[in-house]
Amino acid sequence: MKVRVTWGGEDVTVELGDAPGSATRVNGERLPADVRRIAPGLYSVLLDGRSYEVTLEPSESPDAAPGDVAGPVASGATTEVIVGVGGRTGHLQVEDERTRAARAAAADVISGPAAAEVTIAAPMPGRVAAVPVAVGVAVERGQTVVVLEAMKMESALTTPRAGRVAEVMVSPGQAVQRRQALVRIVG
């Protein structure tokens, strides 16, 4: 079975063998690989004699990526996972042939998402300490839009893009849940 794995802008095609764990080709090249699951979320990979340890975590839905931004999301039915290797982690998109075919068929229906706005969401439960912006105000990239208090510390949540504050959904003193939308910025 062919699977496309994307890390950021780069992708590779993985062809898996019939037996689980026996991947045969990466980008068309034969690869003697042995993949074993050691424990939930922990894998051992042997590639041509070299040993790699890989961790895997389910990603939250892409519109609640870790960090403070719930922005426009890529549509489609890819599965996102967080993979750790060599002390680094990355969000990888995985898509098998069948999903890709289905997505191609639906491509006419799903148009490109409106990329002109971004919603700042709470990265953790907490209490809103301050909202230093108001609706209609212009904001710079990196400007603090909400100060959230959690674990007895105040954290500044910043906007990843410049724009205008379209909506402020919370007020100081309010308790918020993880992933709760706080402020919407339009570009």
Next chain:
Amino acid sequence: MFKRVLVANRGEIAVRIIRSLHELGAEAVAVYSEADRGALHVRLADLAYHIGRAPAAESYLSVPAILEAARRSGAQAIHPGYGFLSEHAPFAQACQEAGLVFVGPTPAALALMGDKVAARRFAGAAGVPTVPGTAGPLTDDATAGAAAESIGFPLLIKAAGGGGGKGMRAVRDPADLLGALAVARREAGAAFRDASVYLERLVERPRHIEVQLFGDGSGDVVSLGERECSLQRRFQKVVEEAPAPHLPPDVRRALWGAAVAVAAAAKYRGAGTIEFLYQPSSGAFYFLEMNARLQVEHPVTEMVTGVDLVQAQLRLAAGAPLEQAIAAPGPGALVPGLHPSAPGPGAWDLGLHAIEARIMAEDPAAGWLPSTGTLQVVREPGGLGVRIDSACEPGLEVTVDYDPLLAKLIVWGRSREEAIARLRRAVDEYVLTGVRTTLPFHRWLVRQPAFCAGDLSTAFIAERWQPPAEDQAIPPAELDAGQLQAAALVAAEEVVGRARGAAVRRPGRGPEAIPPASRWRTLGRREAQR
């Protein structure tokens, strides 16, 4: 020695104290909030009592609930750990009144050192220099403005009621003063139930060096050497080491002597730490504050002295004289050379170098925001020269109710170089998934030439740490093709495996190959044969 001691804390420090109690042959009493029923410290303890709901104010900060648990358990003493009630004078007083030994300083010493303004005045009177600042807590904004003018910018707003970076703000521009004061007061009020703050001149690019002390309450105090704690973010320590690298011997002796002088004047009892700001360029140092408790970073001192500070605290609290409290039990184990008037390397200095890395549930790539979740894979490093103080287990829920410290990785070596090589190896070995942690920062740090050279200041992280742009655009450049292929294979196998309704094959010699629950079965069989 006590027969039974209550540990009024949770997490790694509760586990650490329980271990010392067990080594001393004493029973440990745990207390737990609703959220911690399944926590490691509860299971390692001999007795455990529920003390309230998850928020700390309703459990670990509840004096009546903890005293009631102590009464029910028959504990003779209470060890408060750090944080929570450890520096709360009324709690120490309440313990005394309830006939319990508080393992820590006297209520009077806690009250003195807990009032940071009074402590500065006290240190000054003991002949130890302090950073120029306001003599008392600020009463209103107008006084604050005038005081700020006379001290000069940049300056630091600090909470009078406690440390740990809470309620602390640097102000460079006079225009920011009032806003920063408001934030500092809010944080201080939330963290210490005391919103009063004071001002201090900001010493630029200093090193933060602290001295570990141990006193007997009669004015006899010994120094157990210093710790370098310059690597901080938001005034909170991330990495600590002992001894402080490149510290001139005369400065070292002067720091120890100043620390002993303050603690001796206070007739300090038990383990305590005096923090100094040290300016390498001028050689000047200033008293910052005294932490009247066990410090988070106490293990680095333990590694280079061999002294179990928690056992020493417990022995002293149980009535042992100072030297016996510190020394190992057994013949010929008394520690010589401990004398307040002659601080200097003694027999307790093993000539080792130790470094501690705090593993916190925070995302260093996202402004050190606390991260919550459920721990999944927990694989802590081991081997020679590695110590882990941790309460981590798979399934542990990391919530916003408590401090984000998950574990402490402590390494030691015969030289700083050996310790750093070990730390590098250990952080690379460490696997912790389910929450974001400070491990990526530590992996970066141990490869920084400036860190390896010991070129440290409290501005180190702010000036140098640049989070790798991971999770976003492209695969990190330092990963090789094999690592990328391995990552892709695992992602592909897992997703396809899920689609197939079966997980990837488990290893042949894994848990599944072991006869399941054989002990239960044989037990059952024997019962049946009877």
